[in-house]
Structure formats: C-alpha cells, structure tokens
Amino acid sequence: MVTALVVLAAWPLVHYGVGQRGSFNPWKGFGWAMYCVPPWHFEVKVRQIDPPQMSPLGQQGAQLLQQVQREFLKTRGTLGPLAKPDKVAETIFYLGPNVSTIDVYVLKGHVDRKTAMYVEEWSYIYRYQYPGRLVATHRVQN
Amino acid sequence: MLSASRILAWAGKGLTKAQCANLYWFRIFALMHAVGRNILTIQLRPADASEADRVLAVMICACFLGGLHPKFSRWAMRIAALLVGLQVALSFPFTPNHWFLEFVCLAFLALLDENDKQEGELLLQALRWFTVTFFFYSGLQKIFYGYYFDGQFLSYIMVFDSVEDRFASFLRFFMPASEFERLMAIGPDLEHGDGPFSVDSTLFCILSNGVYVFELLAPLLLLIPKVRPLAALLSIGFIIAIEAGARELVFGALMINLLLVFLDGAWIKRLFPLFAVAYAYLVAAAILDWVPMFEYIPN
Numbered sequence: 001m002v003t004a005l006v007v008l009a010a011w012p013l014v015h016y017g018v019g020q021r022g023s024f025n026p027w028k029g030f031g032w033a034m035y036c037v038p039p040w041h042f043e044v045k046v047r048q049i050d051p052p053q054m055s056p057l058g059q060q061g062a063q064l065l066q067q068v069q070r071e072f073l074k075t076r077g078t079l080g081p082l083a084k085p086d087k088v089a090e091t092i093f094y095l096g097p098n099v100s101t102i103d104v105y106v107l108k109g110h111v112d113r114k115t116a117m118y119v120e121e122w123s124y125i126y127r128y129q130y131p132g133r134l135v136a137t138h139r140v141q142n
Numbered sequence: 143m144l145s146a147s148r149i150l151a152w153a154g155k156g157l158t159k160a161q162c163a164n165l166y167w168f169r170i171f172a173l174m175h176a177v178g179r180n181i182l183t184i185q186l187r188p189a190d191a192s193e194a195d196r197v198l199a200v201m202i203c204a205c206f207l208g209g210l211h212p213k214f215s216r217w218a219m220r221i222a223a224l225l226v227g228l229q230v231a232l233s234f235p236f237t238p239n240h241w242f243l244e245f246v247c248l249a250f251l252a253l254l255d256e257n258d259k260q261e262g263e264l265l266l267q268a269l270r271w272f273t274v275t276f277f278f279y280s281g282l283q284k285i286f287y288g289y290y291f292d293g294q295f296l297s298y299i300m301v302f303d304s305v306e307d308r309f310a311s312f313l314r315f316f317m318p319a320s321e322f323e324r325l326m327a328i329g330p331d332l333e334h335g336d337g338p339f340s341v342d343s344t345l346f347c348i349l350s351n352g353v354y355v356f357e358l359l360a361p362l363l364l365l366i367p368k369v370r371p372l373a374a375l376l377s378i379g380f381i382i383a384i385e386a387g388a389r390e391l392v393f394g395a396l397m398i399n400l401l402l403v404f405l406d407g408a409w410i411k412r413l414f415p416l417f418a419v420a421y422a423y424l425v426a427a428a429i430l431d432w433v434p435m436f437e438y439i440p441n
Contacts, residue, residue, distance in 0.1 A: 118335065
C-alpha cells in the first residue's frame with residue numbers, strides 16, 4: 001500500500017517530464033494535468049507526390065479514409081508525435097494502388113503560452129511509399 | 143528519521159466508529175459511482191463505450207447490488223475493482239483520469255477492510271493521502287504548464303465553451319464588459335492568429351492564479367489536524383463552485399465524498415441519500431430525453 005502511494009505521488013512528476021519530451025497530451029496519462037493546457041487541435045492532409053494528380057476515391061473509399069483519419073487524429077490528440085499516420089498512408093495506397101508516394105501533413109493548433117494567441121502550424125510531414133513504408137519524417141520548425 | 147507509518151499518520155491516526163461508518167458508506171458510494179459513470183458513458187458518450195464496456199457495466203451493476211448487503215460488500219468491491227481496472231486498461235491511452243481516480247479508490251477499498259482496526263486506519267490514511275496527492279498535483283501541474291498566470295486557460299475555456307455558455311456566464315463578472323465581448327467575438331471556430339486568450343483584468347488574473355494557489359494550499363492544510371475540518375469544508379466549497387460553473391455533477395460527487403473522508407463525523411453516511419438521489423436523477427436524465435440533463439465530462 002505504501003509503495004502504491006509512493007508511485008501515485010511520484011508518477012505525476014514523471015508524467016510531466018515524459019510529456020515535455022514526448023509531447024503527449026497532458027490531459028491523459030494520470031498525471032492530474034487536466035484543465036492545465038487548452039486542448040490541442042489536429043488536422044491531417046494528404047498530398048500525392050507520385051503520381052501528382054489526386055486519384056478519385058469514390059464514396060465508400062472517402063468514408064473509409066475519413067474514418068481512418070478520425071482514428072488517427074484521436075490517437076494523435078493523445079499521444080502526440082508518438083502516433084504516426086501509418087494507417088492513413090496504408091489506406092491511401094489500398095484505395096489507390098497506382099499511387100507510389102504520398103506526403104501526409106499533420107497540423108497542430110494550440111494556444112501559445114507566451115503570446116496567448118491561437119497558433120496553427122503544419123508541424124510534421126511524413127513521406128510514405130507504397131504499400132505504406134515510412135521513408136522520411138520532417139518536423140517543421142516555425 | 144521519518145518512517146512510512148509516521149508519514150501516513152499525518153493523514154490521521156486511529157479509526158473512530160464514525161470514521162469506520164464513513165468508510166463503509168464510501169464503499170457503497172464508490173460502487174454507485176462506478177455504476178452511474180458506466181451508464182452515463184454508455185448513454186451520453188457511446189463512442190467512448192466499447193462492447194466490452196457494456197458487458198462490464200452490467201457486471202459492475204451486479205457488484206453494486208451485491209455490495210448493498212454487508213455480507214457480500216467486500217467481495218463485490220474486489221470484483222468491481224477488477225472490472226473497473228479492466229476498463230481502465232482496455233481504454234488506455236484514452237482513459238479519462240477520472241476513471242483512474244475511481245479505480246484507485248475501488249482498489250484501496252478492495253484491499254483493505256474498514257472493520258479491521260489496522261486495515262481500517264490504513265484505508266483511511268490511504269484515501270486521504272491519495273486525495274491530497276492528486277489535489278496538490280492539480281495545482282502544481284498548472285504552474286508547470288503556465289497557462290494560469292495570465293488567465294490564458296480560463297480565457298480559452300470561456301471562448302471554447304461559449305456554445306454551451308457554461309464558464310462564460312460565470313467568468314464574465316471578473317472582467318470589463320469590453321474584454322468579455324472581445325473574447326466572445328473570437329468564437330468557437332478558431333483560426334490561426336485568433337486571440338489573445340488573456341484578459342486585461344486584475345480581478346480575472348487574481349481568480350486564475352487563485353485556482354492553483356488554492357489547489358496547492360488546501361491539500362497541505364488537510365494534513366494539519368487542527369485545520370483539517372475547515373480545509374475539507376473550504377475544499378468542498380471550491381469543488382461545488384467549479385461544478386456549478388461547469389454544470390457537472392459526477393466528478394463533483396466523487397471528489398466531495400473523498401473530501402468528506404477527512405471529516406470525523408459520519409457525513410458520508412448522512413449525505414448518502416442525497417447522492418443516491420443525484421445519481422438516480424442523472425441516470426434517469428441520461429436515459430429519458432424529457433428530463434433535463436447536466437453535463438457529463440469524464441476528463
């Protein structure tokens with residue numbers, strides 16, 4: 001019982017440290033940091049590199065892609081950059097087998113602590129090759 | 143040299159009959175809370191409730207009913223703690239912190255028997271120390287992340303929540319009308335460059351900084367026997383104020399009962415009917431559309 005209480009007492013400090021390095025959502029992870037940070041907002045965008053023209057998806061394909069994107073954004077909203085859009089890429093390649101290279105852009109919206117302004121930035125760009133291999137990750141520094 | 147038992151004793155020594163009754167009724171409350179939380183999640187946040195959650199919810203209901211009989215109370219608690227632990231594990235990493243809070247309480251109640259002198263004292267100390275810990279860290283994390291110094295978080299929550307108009311209707315009284323209108327004009331659909339999410343009002347800044355100051359001080363005062371009852375009552379008042387602004391009941395009920403553990407009288411037992419009515423109302427409101435509902439925010 002004492003060990004459990006010590007772990008419960010120490011974990012929030014670990015949570016803060018790990019959160020700062022990994023940038024995962026402070027609202028999760030049992031660190032008692034809910035209501036400390038304005039919630040983040042994420043969006044994802046795909047740009048076809050090869051071939052450059054976006055292939056039409058059809059209604060079913062578009063719905064499938066939307067669902068996969070929603071699941072990715074939910075995970076990204078919790079785990080931050082630890083969550084990669086691998087499934088988004090796999091779905092794109094599944095729906096368009098002639099597509100060989102894509103870039104997946106992830107946008108993060110947050111309130112800047114110093115300026116108190118809402119900032120949106122395309123923070124990460126992931127390049128994938130068919131059938132879903134991550135070949136490069138570019139962190140955009142603004 | 144400080145020993146573990148001496149540090150534990152800062153949260154109270156011994157166990158009176160009234161405190162023992164308190165712990166028994168907290169056991170019943172915790173089971174009721176687990177049932178209520180499950181039903182509200184399934185009804186109001188179906189996306190957060192998996193098929194497994196629905197099955198586990200039925201089992202937790204059975205534990206609550208079994209737990210009402212003193213003969214089965216401990217076994218019901220053990221099973222409920224395992225089931226809620228499973229819910230926490232299955233929902234990870236998206237688990238709301240409030241579910242984890244509930245799980246820890248159930249786990250303590252499952253492991254320790256309030257009718258045993260030593261275990262009962264340890265249970266009381268463990269519940270009190272756990273409350274002190276997460277209450278204190280709520281304040282400390284606000285300092286670490288720094289969004290309360292200039293009221294950034296409270297400003298944001300006013301704008302972001304302006305659709306439901308919960309916090310805005312209360313916080314508007316702490317700033318000039320022009321600042322309130324400026325914030326509300328930002329709107330809930332945010333774009334790059336919106337803001338600033340801070341308020342030019344000394345009163346608002348005092349309130350914002352006062353939140354974490356209270357969350358840091360109150361837990362420490364809860365450890366001082368002479369001021370413990372006053373600290374518990376002030377903390378209960380603090381929680382009621384937040385819940386009134388948020389129009390939420392579920393977390394508030396759990397937190398208030400945890401704070402009632404700090405009082406020497408059998409207050410959890412005395413107030414249990416009130417909380418039972420509140421949970422019955424919330425469950426009815428969640429199931430029947432024609433009954434007005436409070437917010438349910440499992441964070």
